[in-house]
Amino acid sequence: MLRAMSITDESLLNRARDHAFDFLRELPERHVGARATRAELLSALRVPLSRDGEESAAVLDALASQADRGALACAGPRYFGFVIGGSLPVSLATDWLVSTWDQNPGIYATSPLVSVIEDVAREYLLDLFDLPRDSGLGFVTGCQMANFTGLAAARHGMLRRIGWNVEEEGLIGAPRINLVASAESHVTIDVSLRYLGLGTRHLLRVETDDQGRMRADRLRRLLDNLSGPTIICAQAGNVNTGAFDPLREIGEIAKEHNAWLHVDGAFGLWARASKRFAHLADGIELADSWATDAHKWLNVPYDCGVAIVRHAADHRASMTSTAAYLVQTSGVERDAVDWVPEFSRRARGVPVYAVLRNLGTRGVEELIDRCSILAAQMADALRSAPGVEILNDVVLNQVLVRFGDDDELTRAVVTGVQNEGTCWLGGTTWQDKAAMRVSVSNWATTEADIERSAAAILKVWSAMASAPAGR
Numbered sequence: 001m002l003r004a005m006s007i008t009d010e011s012l013l014n015r016a017r018d019h020a021f022d023f024l025r026e027l028p029e030r031h032v033g034a035r036a037t038r039a040e041l042l043s044a045l046r047v048p049l050s051r052d053g054e055e056s057a058a059v060l061d062a063l064a065s066q067a068d069r070g071a072l073a074c075a076g077p078r079y080f081g082f083v084i085g086g087s088l089p090v091s092l093a094t095d096w097l098v099s100t101w102d103q104n105p106g107i108y109a110t111s112p113l114v115s116v117i118e119d120v121a122r123e124y125l126l127d128l129f130d131l132p133r134d135s136g137l138g139f140v141t142g143c144q145m146a147n148f149t150g151l152a153a154a155r156h157g158m159l160r161r162i163g164w165n166v167e168e169e170g171l172i173g174a175p176r177i178n179l180v181a182s183a184e185s186h187v188t189i190d191v192s193l194r195y196l197g198l199g200t201r202h203l204l205r206v207e208t209d210d211q212g213r214m215r216a217d218r219l220r221r222l223l224d225n226l227s228g229p230t231i232i233c234a235q236a237g238n239v240n241t242g243a244f245d246p247l248r249e250i251g252e253i254a255k256e257h258n259a260w261l262h263v264d265g266a267f268g269l270w271a272r273a274s275k276r277f278a279h280l281a282d283g284i285e286l287a288d289s290w291a292t293d294a295h296k297w298l299n300v301p302y303d304c305g306v307a308i309v310r311h312a313a314d315h316r317a318s319m320t321s322t323a324a325y326l327v328q329t330s331g332v333e334r335d336a337v338d339w340v341p342e343f344s345r346r347a348r349g350v351p352v353y354a355v356l357r358n359l360g361t362r363g364v365e366e367l368i369d370r371c372s373i374l375a376a377q378m379a380d381a382l383r384s385a386p387g388v389e390i391l392n393d394v395v396l397n398q399v400l401v402r403f404g405d406d407d408e409l410t411r412a413v414v415t416g417v418q419n420e421g422t423c424w425l426g427g428t429t430w431q432d433k434a435a436m437r438v439s440v441s442n443w444a445t446t447e448a449d450i451e452r453s454a455a456a457i458l459k460v461w462s463a464m465a466s467a468p469a470g471r
């Protein structure tokens with residue numbers, strides 16, 4: 001039996017607002033890691049599911065009581081793990097509205113409002129990235145699905161050009177497609193190929209250089225020996241080093257060989273918004289499809305990725321759904337189902353629209369510049385200490401740090417810093433060496449946060465370096 005409820009339960013929404021404020025107020029100064037164990041969280045949250053339900057406020061309080069200790073402060077200013085990003089105030093506020101409106105913007109008919117907002121956000125993004133203005137664009141859950149969408153359009157486009165309609169015929173008996181990526185491509189490229197029925201076994205891997213960039217000379221040699229439709233996956237922003245593949249050269253090679261070039265620019269595509277860093281992505285406009293994230297560097301709440309395809313017809317053909325009961329519009333209206341794998345979906349383009357209006361092009365540029373300058377500052381602060389080595393050329397917002405030129409020591413510093421709580425960073429392995437991985441992707445991070453975090457890291461390191469070697 002449903003409890004008595006009101007659609008405008010003001011006290012409940014105010015309670016949620018208060019819990020949100022408490023969480024946000026703690027965010028800058030709390031321990032950056034999670035402090036509760038899985039067992040502790042389970043014992044607090046695995047209550048027997050009751051027959052008659054619980055008061056809304058009680059449920060809300062129960063959840064909020066675990067947030068501080070169970071959640072990471074990854075939306076805070078000293079979280080440098082993975083490439084995460086926080087939430088700009090306007091994006092969080094807009095996200096509240098998105099949930100409130102509860103639109104299903106699969107098609108124009110189910111939400112004219114969101115359809116128009118996402119249409120305009122598409123124009124803003126294509127301007128910002130300076131990509132062909134008639135490209136198709138879809139707001140997806142993340143760069144995984146953006147890579148999937150770009151590669152689905154590629155699969156469709158490359159096979160269509162040789163007379164095979166993959167959407168009708170599938171891959172059984174289809175002409176073979178050559179798949180090319182670098183040895184350093186992101187794992188989500190492999191996963192996308194799996195989803196697309198192309199598999200990973202036949203993926204041809206091009207050697208990379210010391211920064212993880214695809215070697216264009218090796219790509220050229222490989223393509224010279226291939227025939228048939230070819231899809232190349234390049235990268236703008238290596239997830240470890242931040243390095244960019246030589247995109248202009250790769251774009252020219254792709255053109256010469258009539259190959260489809262897809263670029264994974266989960267965070268690197270944003271360099272296009274900055275005069276200072278755009279040179280890194282020079283030539284990216286030569287590609288056929290691009291994938292990026294908004295929930296990382298644009299600092300909108302999870303989740304939102306963006307798939308962009310130069311050939312809108314291929315994009316649409318690979319994604320569109322039609323059914324008799326769907327109201328077909330006259331053609332100018334945007335139906336999101338034409339551009340994304342999802343059918344029903346969240347209005348995730350709305351916070352993107354809000355952030356872009358709020359920041360303006362100059363604000364986005366400042367966000368990208370500031371994070372990258374702070375990453376360089378972090379690298380400088382760490383490298384000045386004895387026994388600390390920066391493994392990558394810090395070209396954007398990523399820094400790889402190694403301690404005492406030793407795997408075990410490096411891993412121990414990563415764990416030590418995570419436990420200490422001033423900041424949070426993860427570990428990685430770069431060219432067979434353990435490293436600490438720093439990503440500066442949060443709008444709220446300041447110079448003081450970098451100084452404080454570098455000091456905390458060096459304190460953990462010096463305690464470890466001066467301890468008697470017990471290894």
Ligand SMILES: *Cc1c(COP(=O)(O)O)cnc(C)c1O
Nearest residue numbers: 142143144186188239264266293
């Ligand atoms: C984060 C990332 C992805 C995956 O993006 P999600 O938003 O997690 O789906 C893909 N490629 C690169 C280079 C990334 O950094």
